[in-house]
Amino acid sequence: MLIESKYTALFDLLGKIEQCGFAIDKELVVKKILVFAPHPDDAEFYAGGLIASLVAAGNKVKILTITDGWCGSYHHTQMELGQIRQKEAIQAAEIMGTEVAFLGYHDFTLDTLPAGELREKLIRCIRMEKPDTVITIDPMATNEAHPDHRALARAGGDAVAHSGLPLVYPEHISDGLDAHFVPEKYFYSDDPARYNQFIDITAHIGMKLEGMRAHQSQVEFLVEDVARQAQLAGLDIQTLLGETAQNPFQALSFAIMSQAERVGSLAGYKYGEGYRYARFHAFVEELLAQ
Numbered sequence: 536m537l538i539e540s541k542y543t544a545l546f547d548l549l550g551k552i553e554q555c556g557f558a559i560d561k562e563l564v565v566k567k568i569l570v571f572a573p574h575p576d577d578a579e580f581y582a583g584g585l586i587a588s589l590v591a592a593g594n595k596v597k598i599l600t601i602t603d604g605w606c607g608s609y610h611h612t613q614m615e616l617g618q619i620r621q622k623e624a625i626q627a628a629e630i631m632g633t634e635v636a637f638l639g640y641h642d643f644t645l646d647t648l649p650a651g652e653l654r655e656k657l658i659r660c661i662r663m664e665k666p667d668t669v670i671t672i673d674p675m676a677t678n679e680a681h682p683d684h685r686a687l688a689r690a691g692g693d694a695v696a697h698s699g700l701p702l703v704y705p706e707h708i709s710d711g712l713d714a715h716f717v718p719e720k721y722f723y724s725d726d727p728a729r730y731n732q733f734i735d736i737t738a739h740i741g742m743k744l745e746g747m748r749a750h751q752s753q754v755e756f757l758v759e760d761v762a763r764q765a766q767l768a769g770l771d772i773q774t775l776l777g778e779t780a781q782n783p784f785q786a787l788s789f790a791i792m793s794q795a796e797r798v799g800s801l802a803g804y805k806y807g808e809g810y811r812y813a814r815f816h817a818f819v820e821e822l823l824a825q
Contacts, residue, residue: 569661583631584808597636602638609756613642671721672723676722676725736795
């Protein structure tokens, strides 16, 4: 994979330079990656392959989980589920080799926040972390059903576009936070029409699945939700899926791998993830391409 091979080769070169007696600060070449996820499990579900590849290449990845995800269950109370999902997110981060932080909003509330509140918090976070890359939901995707996802898409898109402007929230300066331009943006969605870059996650599909496995409450919820809808549609899931119907993780793994196969086939990969990738202003990109 391009991302991993590029940085693996770079670290190999640095190792050879160190063998010659020169001191190298590898912190200068390690990228800082910031991921915005509306709920616990969204980072792994949408971008787990990319995250795993970036970690494998030696980069530092931090996931900012915006809400507690306390609405995703047919069996738990909201308070119970919120606590469960935070523990699951921490476990998933340990598996994936990332950091995780929680912004603390409740599930299904982001679209009810005062105008600009979430955007300001995300810009503040970008200026604190100073990432080289941000991974967030694509505000240009047209098929997003969840209001939290839509709210984060808009706020996250605004944040990465304007965090480099010092007169946007100038009060941040008094807190010691300088403006910070994000050089690389990966926007995830379920809208293939938006993809302009495909990531080969074949070597990392297993890590993506293990990260998802940690979110046990959601593995069970997502599969149960589909099963309930299938039953209402008059389908017999047991007959259609056989033993897989009794194993939620196996069922979800099948769905994730099937989706990764479909996306990967668009770029000639066995398993892939698709993103709308952006760097600089279009004029700057034209100059770089000359």
